[in-house]
Amino acid sequence: MKELMLKPVIQHLYLHIPFCAKVCPYCSFYVHGGGVSKQERFVEALVREIQSANVVWDLKTIFIGGGTPSMLSAPLFSRIQEALPPLSSEGEFTLEVNPATVTDKKVEVWKSSGVNRISLGVQSFRDEELKLLGRQHDSLEACQTFRDLRSHGFKNLNIDLIFGLPQQNQSHWRETLEIALSLSPNHISAYQLTYEEDTPFFEKVSQGSIIPNESERQEMFEITEAILQKGNLHRYEISNFSLLGNESKHNQAYWKGSDYLGFGPSAVSTVQHERWTNRADTESYIQEGMRSGVPQREREEITPQIFWKERVMLGLRTREGVLKEHFSHRNESIRTIDQLQKEGLIEERGDSWVLSPQGRLVADSIAQSFF
Ligand code: SF4
Known part of the structure; x- marks a missing residue:
């Protein structure tokens, strides 16, 4: 008698969109530029990877990150959305959005596609810090984008921030936090800048042209919680603060060790004590996707x-x-x-x-x- 192989049940899905208009000097994710034709070919390969998954879907969370998923045009976003397995009625559907890439048309498509949580990559509300970070938006644009998203009916909004920047002091960080709070977000992620190998920032630290001030960084970490509590944002993870009930369900699933699938170049999946990572190479991802729907993967056992x-x-x-x-x-x-x-x-x-x-x-x- 043939052994009955049960398909795994998957509740959490991540999609990695590797495109960015410009690569920020501190970023260590797998990202790169790419015009419309490359984006179109990539989206077709991504759709094939989604369709080739041999699992039972019971989706509770979807997270589209990158990279800059909000760079994709409205029709390309719709193409991905149409290929997604159904999300449960209480499900969380997060999209990472860069303030410099938002248009009314895209926002309408995100909304009608079921996106119900947006994570806005603001990083700082001080223009000189945004310049240093290589970001393409300024503080005013970030505030305006946040308000536009609210007025389009997005009830669950996260703001991503970074602290511990070169030359940043406590009062600069306090200013960014206060402006963020004035927008009444549901969630704030406040990450300490890390100097990752193979980034221009890391090189500057190695050469001594950036000298991290550890005691200042520690004090910024310490004041964060006290300030964010004023907006009823409670720390539920070292770098994450939310209104009660607005914690990120997707990230909580990772922290608890739930199974998840990740699609796109460099994306990681963990299912039934096995983990695999898609090769971080968009061109070969596209070619293999068109051939078989399955990209090259590196596997490891989760002992x-x-x-x-x-x-x-x-x-x-x-x-x-x-x-x-x-x-x-x-x-x-x-x-x-x-x-x-x-x-x-x-x-x-x-x-x-x-x-x-x-x-x-x-x-x-x-x-x-x-x-
Ligand atoms: S926009 Fe985000 S993902 Fe893209 S390079 Fe900058 S930090 Fe990295």
Whole structure:
């Protein structure tokens, strides 16, 4: 008798759109330029990849990111949307939007396509910082875009911000946060700038022409929560703040270790203890997509040890923390927890361990101390 192979049930889907009008000097994602004809060929390959998935869909979240998905024309966006599996009635459909790429026509298509959450890549509300970051919008345009999205009926809006920029001080960061709050967003992601290898910013740090001011960066991190609380935005992950009930369901699924599929060059999928990454090469993605719908992929097994490590690293960054049972059979970890508790870096909350305010300042090194 043939063995019955059950298809995996997928609730979370990510699409990576690799195009950007200009690559920002701090960005380490797989992105590049590309005109309309390349975008059209890419979208056809993406549609093929979506259609070739051999899974049972029960979609709760869709996230279209990149890159700059909002660069795609309204007809190209519709072509993708028509290929998407149905999203559940309570589902979350997020689109990353760059303020410099928005038109009324696109906004109408996003709305009618079921997008119900927009993540607006603002990064800063200070024009000199936007220039330094290589962004193509200014502060006024970002505010106007936010208001336009609201007036088109988008009820769930996130603003993406970055702090810890060269020459940025606390009062500059405070100004950006206050302007963001004045727009009444549902969610703010506030990421600390990291200097990633193979970026122009990293090179400047290596050459000494950018000198990160660590104590200033730490103080910016510390004031963020206090300021955002004034807008009822509560921290639920180290870099993420939201109104109650407006937490990103898609990102929470990643942090909890749920299965998900990722389509597009460089996109990652994790299903049933296996992870694969699509080759980061748009031209070969297009060619393979046209041949078979399936791009080249690198595979890795998610062993119980890797799964555990990821739950600890990601869980500790969240408001819920990590369930105590995750540590119960690991004597070494129990000793680490005792030590962290004595140092005031970790606290007990119900059945879980969570980082203390002090611990949040050094979250990554705390996670490392378990491995
Ligand atoms: S717009 Fe975003 S994705 Fe594109 S290069 Fe800049 S930071 Fe990277």
